Amino acid sequence: MDNNKRYVYADNAATTKTDPEVFEAMVPWLTEAYGNPSSQHTIGREAAAAVADARERIAGILGCKPREIYFTASGSESDNWAIKGAAHANVKKGKHIISTEFEHHAVLHALESLEREGFEVTYLSPDRDGQISPADLEAAIREDTILVAIMFANNEIGSVLPVKELAEVAHARKITFFTDAVQAVGNIPVNVAELGVDMLAFSGHKIHAPKGIGVLYCKTATRCFNLIDGGGQENGRRGGTENVPYIVGLARALELAVERLSDSAAIAAKRDRLAAGISKIPYTFINGGMEHRLPGNLNMGFEFIEGESLLLWLDMYGIAASTGSACSSASLEPSHVLLSIGVPAEKAHGSLRLTISHDTTDEDIDYILEVIPVVVEKLRAMSPLYKG
Amino acid sequence: MDNNKRYVYADNAATTKTDPEVFEAMVPWLTEAYGNPSSQHTIGREAAAAVADARERIAGILGCKPREIYFTASGSESDNWAIKGAAHANVKKGKHIISTEFEHHAVLHALESLEREGFEVTYLSPDRDGQISPADLEAAIREDTILVAIMFANNEIGSVLPVKELAEVAHARKITFFTDAVQAVGNIPVNVAELGVDMLAFSGHKIHAPKGIGVLYCKTATRCFNLIDGGGQENGRRGGTENVPYIVGLARALELAVERLSDSAAIAAKRDRLAAGISKIPYTFINGGMEHRLPGNLNMGFEFIEGESLLLWLDMYGIAASTGSACSSASLEPSHVLLSIGVPAEKAHGSLRLTISHDTTDEDIDYILEVIPVVVEKLRAMSPLYKG
């Protein structure tokens, strides 16, 4: 087994490769078609038309009106906008928000900033599988609850939550429901009308568009203040000259992702083969449940070893992955997601997330399965915790 | 004179053409080098290194530390972050802010949102030339003033303000000074250390980088809350996976802009020729003063006609420009900038902004000077206000 014989990118939950078709769609807007959509002249109007067209196509896919689609610069911006904007717009009704312990940091830290302002947040605990039950949500609702923010699919363990049911619980009490769908959109079918959510966030770079473009879906009549005030862009609700190239790219990426939803079963089958193969190594376990899970997500725990050193070795073998180990985070805390589903800290440090995509081949899977036992054994051999 | 014989883009204050060199610099990051800078593996680390390198180069040009440069998605985001963030972080000291009447809407609307929260804002009036005097600022400062937000250069009339002197006035009273330098950076020398400002915003798409990337310079120890909370990106102060391609592009664009500062005199000379030529048409006037003015900016008033119809005709002749007419804005109000410097509404409607760049040729100027009298006459002939 030689190093770097193959390059396998198995970190698609972190970011994805920009699809060549998406790149091609963007090139004109990055070169000759540089007009500002707010301008009155021809190249400005062409840019405006391109943005309008992208908005329509995205709205068509998500099942909403074009005016309900707002372009942002990231999933994080969409999360912050929805949460802070809805909280501030509804403050007369109350100051209580319900979310979960295992949201992305964009959601958690936005909520923390609201807590510093005097809002109160109840964080629901997921179960071992990474699920949040509608009954728990129901029980947490108070008279002064103004917002529920629960993610659609978790970024570390890939659990897919019952968003439709959760939104129904919130709506029965007339509470705005927001879902961070950054990991869901493009990986599983997402139709906002069917789901009945009021606001939904997603991000381009998780679906083979570039980093730096996101969307907030915001249903007509949903009360939400602006995060970025400015000119009349995005119907006066998000200032800033539009990122025309990435908006065009995002629409193409979403179309491609939706076309590729038919690959889901094949992706899940590859993922399952990966899980089965790795599980043959002793002292390994799967983090999160397998039933309601994103097709490309696998999160494995390896006892006695630490995730960052595992990543480094995999990287030397040309395999890109990620870990919930503390050592990989600036905070030096292990993954709050793994802790929230009950994985003890010592085991969370030995976690490995492999997230595959439509372009992951069977040979890639073979290669990962060939490399992992070797590097795990190497690290265990030098671990004071491993008794052989 | 035939339509569309030539295409002259004279709307560089609205947005600029992405420089081919900037595009080239971005291509790898839009294709194969798609790593997430937060990832532990090789392509992630390469992306992180590219971002760090861009940050260093930009800091070097602006005269600050790399850690003081924060990447955002637009000038508008930078404006909102600085203003809302500094206001909220200093609220214990007071709730009074000083700005000007002719800021960009990103600043004005951010301030309005603070006013709705209970902040108080004093808007200084510019003089006819578009200048704000340090004495006026001094006079407006109160015990509870926490922030001064004054633009570096105006986007419509190109007036360049005495930011260094204004910042000194604020600092003498220990007040944070923010400047929106979106129109200044890349067009005139900007060194934050020399200027002594605490925060400064600029935007990529005004300096031949794409739309959707901006910077907030925030001096160490300046109190400013986050606008977008999230992961550890931007030193924990701005969540969202980094827009690696545009960050790389921005650094290159800024370098090119700074190299081209030596073209300033030549650009100003072309602009002056344009002004002289247009001024030969009767009933025209220049908006704003000519002394402290961005080299590429010209803003002319034409009596008896309305700006949008002028733009449409110019566009048919292949000339891209802009106007402060109400008809070009969704708000149906004429330019607040022109009104602020004392141009009456009826004259503001007939304004035309021509903003040229390093790539504007003498032939372009000739062409504009050939076309404008023709279309002005055409429109005047059908105006009920024009007596011939």
Next chain:
Amino acid sequence: MLYSEKVMDHFTNPRNVGEIENADGVGEVGNARCGDIMKVFLKIENGIITDAKFKTFGCGAAIATSSMATEMIKGKTVEEALGLTNKAVVEALDGLPPVKLHCSVLAEEAVKTALADYYDRNGIEHNIDVNCDGCCESCARH
């Protein structure tokens, strides 16, 4: 914002530009402060509009709607012309961007003002009611 081809045609080749000397009815609406002025001149013989001309200060839509409105009333009876709605002008132009609908209102009102002037000159009672002062605050219709 995109104008239809029809709008661009009427903007670049406006029909009926000019004034009519000794017109039988003249109407001017709008004001320069708000960015649009339309002045309509009518020649009316035996209750029939035999000629219509306009002068307009305003945006592309203002010019195009003036052109179209004058075109639409030529050859019509005064009563028919009074039935001209801004909606009909907009339709004839294959639509206008939403922020430009007020221009069509202005055109309708300019025609009506000219017709009111005709009635007034001829001592004919009428209840033509023109509200538009050219500034959008005065109008909820745009």
Next chain:
Amino acid sequence: MLYSEKVMDHFTNPRNVGEIENADGVGEVGNARCGDIMKVFLKIENGIITDAKFKTFGCGAAIATSSMATEMIKGKTVEEALGLTNKAVVEALDGLPPVKLHCSVLAEEAVKTALADYYDRNGIEHNIDVNCDGCCESCARH
């Protein structure tokens, strides 16, 4: 975060991995909860460290600092080894990313704990003071 070539070399080819049977001093610091455990084994003859080995559970920096620290004390006297600082280990590795400095502290403390154990076994008085429990809250130095 980027590791130096030296760090990567000591990570991929760690020196002195293993245990020493009948070691004269053994020290273990850190804990699994916080993600790093280092165990150092010393063979000491006549006050000189003749062999040093380690086992480490931890990240790349933890493994590399363990490797480097054991390498640096081999052949040294106990007193010299007591002078080993985390800074020296970091320098020998051509630096560590800021968030990884705590690993070098851990390595220093592991060596000191093993030396304290040696003194204790031999009834020698000492004032070696080890504070690191492997969790960053206990330490202000990282």
